[in-house]
Amino acid sequence: MSAHVSTRLAPPGLFRRLAYWLEPRWRDPGWWAFALNRLTGHILVLYLVLHLIVLSQLADGPAGWDRLLEVFGSRPFLVADTLLIAAVVFHGLNGLRVAALTFGMGARHSTALIAAVIAASAALTALAAWAILT
Numbered sequence: 605m606s607a608h609v610s611t612r613l614a615p616p617g618l619f620r621r622l623a624y625w626l627e628p629r630w631r632d633p634g635w636w637a638f639a640l641n642r643l644t645g646h647i648l649v650l651y652l653v654l655h656l657i658v659l660s661q662l663a664d665g666p667a668g669w670d671r672l673l674e675v676f677g678s679r680p681f682l683v684a685d686t687l688l689i690a691a692v693v694f695h696g697l698n699g700l701r702v703a704a705l706t707f708g709m710g711a712r713h714s715t716a717l718i719a720a721v722i723a724a725s726a727a728l729t730a731l732a733a734w735a736i737l738t
Contacts, residue, residue: 632715633714633715633718633719634714634715634718636718637698637701637718637721640694640698641694641695641698641699641702644691644692644694644695644698645695647688647691648691648692648695651688651691658672682736682737683737685736686729686732686733686736686737689728689729689732689733689736690725690729690732693724693725693728693729693732694721694722694725697721697724697725698718698721701717701718701721704717705717
């Protein structure tokens with residue numbers, strides 16, 4: 605009698621999958637755009653949850669509103685607000701790039717479009733940071 609030996613490989617563990625995801629070598633610009641789009645998407649979902657929690661504080665009436673205004677005017681909150689704007693701008697512009705690629709526009713210039721999205725995102729974020737933090 606022969607014993608059956610399975611030739612299936614075990615799926616990689618969480619650490620190995622995470623290490624592969626974070627491995628920067630051999631990545632093309634499209635992968636980086638995908639990774640940044642995914643990261644900014646997670647940031648926006650987290651912001652939505654936090655926003656709903658903050659809005660629930662308004663049930664406390666004027667005292668709750670005054671506490672929120674103190675938090676909203678603090679320097680750390682304004683920096684976080686600027687980072688949120690960076691996530692929104694990049695996610696939106698990259699979404700437009702992906703939509704254009706879906707309709708067959710710009711496929712030959714994908715790397716240049718990614719660079720344009722990053723440059724435009726940086727410029728708009730810098731403009732927002734100047735307006736918010738000064």
